Amino acid sequence: MQFTSEKHLGDDHILERDFTLGDIPGILWTPASITAPVPLILMGHSAVGLPQMYPRLLDRARHSAAQGYAAAALELPGGGVRPRSAVTDQARADLRRALQAGEPVTDDIVDRLILPLVDQAVPEWQAALDALLALPEIGGPVGYSGGVISIGTRLALVEPRISAAVLFAGSFVPRSIIEEARRVTIPLHVLLQWDDEGNDRQLALDLFDAFGSKEKTLNANMGGHLGVPRHAGEAASRFFARHLK
Numbered sequence: 001m002q003f004t005s006e007k008h009l010g011d012d013h014i015l016e017r018d019f020t021l022g023d024i025p026g027i028l029w030t031p032a033s034i035t036a037p038v039p040l041i042l043m044g045h046s047a048v049g050l051p052q053m054y055p056r057l058l059d060r061a062r063h064s065a066a067q068g069y070a071a072a073a074l075e076l077p078g079g080g081v082r083p084r085s086a087v088t089d090q091a092r093a094d095l096r097r098a099l100q101a102g103e104p105v106t107d108d109i110v111d112r113l114i115l116p117l118v119d120q121a122v123p124e125w126q127a128a129l130d131a132l133l134a135l136p137e138i139g140g141p142v143g144y145s146g147g148v149i150s151i152g153t154r155l156a157l158v159e160p161r162i163s164a165a166v167l168f169a170g171s172f173v174p175r176s177i178i179e180e181a182r183r184v185t186i187p188l189h190v191l192l193q194w195d196d197e198g199n200d201r202q203l204a205l206d207l208f209d210a211f212g213s214k215e216k217t218l219n220a221n222m223g224g225h226l227g228v229p230r231h232a233g234e235a236a237s238r239f240f241a242r243h244l245k
Contacts, residue, residue, distance in 0.1 A: 001026075001131035008032060014065045016058075021128050025050060025081065026074040029061035030137055037139025039244040040132060042125060042155075042162070043073045044147015046171075047117065049080035060145070063237060069244060070138050074128050076148075077120040087112055095172075105200065110172045114150050118177070122154045129161060141244050145236070149190075149207070150177045156184045164188070164243035166236045168228075169204035170196055178203070178210045187215040189239040191232055194222050 006017040013032040018025065027050065031038065041064050045053045050073060057073050064071040078084045091112035098105050132138055144152050144165040152167045157180050169192040190208050194201065208218050217239070219232050 001128070003028075009062075014062065016061075021074065021124070021131060023082075024075055024124060024128075026072060026128060027054075027057070027061075028070065028072045028132065029058075029065060030070040031065045031068060034137045037137060039069045039141050039143070040138050041069050041071045041143045041145050041240065041244070042129070043071050043145050044152055044168075045073060045076070046148065047076045047079040050075050051080060063233070067237065067241060069143075069240070070132075072128065072132055074125060077117055077124070085116060088116060099198075105172060107175055111174050111176075114148070114172060114174050115176070117148065118150050118154050121148075121151050122158065125151070125155060126159055129159070133161070143240050143244050145240075149173060149204075153177050153181050153184060153207070156186050156188070157181075162186065164240065166191065166239060169193075169207065170199050172198075172200055173203050173207050178207050181207055181210040182212050184211050185213050187239070187243055188213045189217045189219065189236055191228060191236065192218060192220040193224060193228060194220055195224050197224055 001019050001021050004018045004020060008015055015030050015032050017028045019028060043057055043060055045057060061071040075082055078088055091109055094109045095105060095113060133140060141163040142161050144155055144162050146168050148171050149167045149169055150173055152165055155162055156165050164187045166189045169190055188211055192204055219235055221229055221232055
């Protein structure tokens with residue numbers, strides 16, 4: 001990991017640092033005044049790219065810093081300046097055609113769209129976690145928040161350093177990921193927008209039901225993909241306050 005720039009966001013008392021992990025861009029936010037190593041939240045996001053997601057990520061990072069946590073975001077495969085995948089682009093085009101035609105979205109489309117992304121992104125997040133936890137100002141515990149829910153599910157299963165996760169049920173989920181969810185045991189807080197136009201609600205409910213966690217909460221609200229109410233974010237913050245101590 002190499003830091004490439006840093007700036008103080010004075011109004012919020014946050015230090016923001018851009019970094020690269022190999023050739024993968026990322027951003028780390030930490031409280032400007034740290035007297036002891038702080039917990040860390042890995043902030044997932046969609047594959048549109050860090051520059052496009054920056055305003056929303058910064059808002060989430062501000063909330064994290066106010067609670068005394070560091071927060072980090074990593075560019076997803078195919079997002080931003082990273083090379084695109086012809087397989088994923090074709091799957092995305094097939095998905096758009098199916099939705100526009102009012103046709104069912106097949107398991108084949110979902111698998112081609114999501115599984116390669118999960119297979120590549122999860123080891124990259126683990127490598128980022130190695131580097132972040134080596135910094136003297138970050139000591140854990142670690143949470144995961146938001147992003148593509150299949151990535152969060154796989155991370156919750158394979159990465160023992162993640163102790164709790166807030167997941168957003170806002171993307172299609174392969175059947176194989178639902179099977180993996182049965183072996184996830186960490187505490188979970190799942191957000192679901194009931195009228196999300198780009199999400200299969202029943203699959204999202206099936207995924208929540210499959211999670212093997214003894215503590216899991218489903219926070220479902222009316223509205224579309226971008227209509228998450230503020231109080232849902234506040235509930236997620238209280239969830240992390242209980243588990244990132």
